Amino acid sequence: MQSEPRQIRKIIHVDMDAFYASVEQRDDPALRGKPVAVGGGHRGVVTAASYEARKFGVRSAMPSVTAKRRCPELIFVKPRFDVYRAVSGQVREIFAAYTDLIEPLSLDEAYLDVTEDRLDFGSARAIAEDIRRRIATETGLTASAGVSYCKFIAKLASDHKKPNGLCVIPPERGAEFVATLPVSRFHGVGPVTARKMERLGILTGADLQSWSLPQLEAHFGSSGSWYWRICRGIDEREVRSGRPYKSVSAERTFDEDLRDPDALAAELERIAGYAWVRVDRAEVSGRTVTLKIKFADFEQVTRSKSFGAPVPDLTAFTAAGQALLAGLFPLGKGIRLLGLGLHNLIEPELEPPAQLGLAI
Template identity: 65%
Template sequence: MCSVPRKIIHIDMDAFFASVEQRDAPELRGRPVAVGGARARGVVAAASYEARAFGVRSAMPSVTAVRRCPDLVFVKPRFEVYAAISRQIRAIFADYTDLIEPLSLDEAYLDVSEDRHALGSAQAIAEQIRARIKAETQLTASAGVSYNKFIAKLASDQNKPDGICVIPPGKGPAFVGSLPVKRFHGVGPVTAAKMARLGIETGADLRERSIDWLRAHFGSYADYLYGAARGIDDRPVRAHRQAKSVGAERTFETNLDDPAAIREALARVADAAWVRIERSGARGRTVTLKVRRADFHTITRAKSGLVPIADRAHFTAVGESLLAPLLPVAGGIRLLGLTMSAIVRDEEDVQPALPL
């Protein structure tokens, strides 16, 4: 355990992709904007705050987004532009610390325990970084400042957009206790629903459960939950972390048994995964399909190429080729996942596959 509290900043750009498009096209400012697929097919890679007011979110199917916001404006993504701006922002980070752990093109952890410019506090460093990002890119960023990564990430979302939230060591447990567990990183919709059935809605509810009880209900995940509920997270900021994989998976409310419906569901999962792949800025050579049957038996199939996956169509096609020999599936399918690995670019870090 770290004897002296670290000083951790989590920087998260505000609606990054959509904000870049609104910055570069003044006619889009103030309008609900979705970066991503066409209105009829595809998924939303990012949504402006105007679109989010209607319930539009990233990884949402485009048709659903249009139903929620009929005036939604779709913009073709320009990932090379986002990556260039991300490098510009990362150069700002590097003026303050060498301990930078990117999570994607638009967010990163910084360990500023060493006050390189003698600014006096992590909050002052975060404020200066935010001011420089705004001055140099005309974009806004939100920041969470705390003594560990878990709380810093929660804090960065607290006062969005263009805000900052500072949680000192003495206030960490109370802050975590006040939040709904569905906001905890790693607690997806399925886990949150299970917790709700068990009477756990907030961090305070989670803190009341013993480690033995948590292990009985959540297995190996229990230790993380036990620490998180108490504001404990000893993970260091890992500079230049090696990317391993990025993807998406979806658990279905009712099992899918029709081959056409399964293939259509895989295409949606591939679309959502590709959003995360593009956001990560990484490329890989291996595609892995994950299929969980109705009886909870899980099947994985993988295929590797000599060169990185070039685009969404190639990624989807490989996934379909892995799925085809498995159909039909007796009893149906309750989960599908598609992941890219064997990363060949380590300039950008990636996030693990998370439930949609």
């Protein structure tokens, strides 16, 4: 007996445009049309940047001193996460009118599975258009959306016509669309992997499609099968509502092994900045800071420190990581990878306010 063909999914990835900075420009007319960075401060990092600031190369997780050097007219504003959470709640209420299958990735983006057309719009494109219209009307902000049959391509598509754009990629165009894009834009291909691919002559999805599965696995290990599938537009992951975070982290593999304590401390400070931007966007808090180290001989170790209350801010998070790193010296061999993460995550609204002094 022949089985029925599986129904093609209809997935929308919605991404608010420069969310934190756009909220600040919405609420303060004096900031509109000007380069704005949320965050910063002394030895701080940029949490978000307006499109006016991005034209100068200002990006999230960039040290504030670098951002100011690139854009002298940059205006720093303090983050207001209570406001961002409130607006995010408004947006999620809009999503809930169309589907129960909502997978938030952060305060400003989410996947929606609209395979079941509960409001009879007739197409996923029409649903995405109505969602964007309601977001603009009810929040005064813009959002971009990607519509496709799988999560990987929907996310690529939402970025394709930013800001305030809509891109629809049907199944028959999936592999063709991926072929035109640089591999550096692919989810799961970080800067180090992108440079490795470039050295192998893999610059675009089309280049990646020319490699066989055994070839990719020989060069990239278990990740090779993921790269083989996504360059062909194959992604079977489901939209999972209520997806809990287990940890939030960032890591970096160095082009050359490092042993110098000052150089490693400087790299760890940068990595902490990247990780904390993700912590803020994921709307989580946690009690454990974990340092990940991979040595030149590929030996991997982790060191952790747990506290009685949530780690309160980037400064405390970085200090905990630096203390864990300092405990490794003197080094017997070079380090090729550093990572820093927040674990033992908790629901912030369930925790009473607490001040934590990280004396390590």
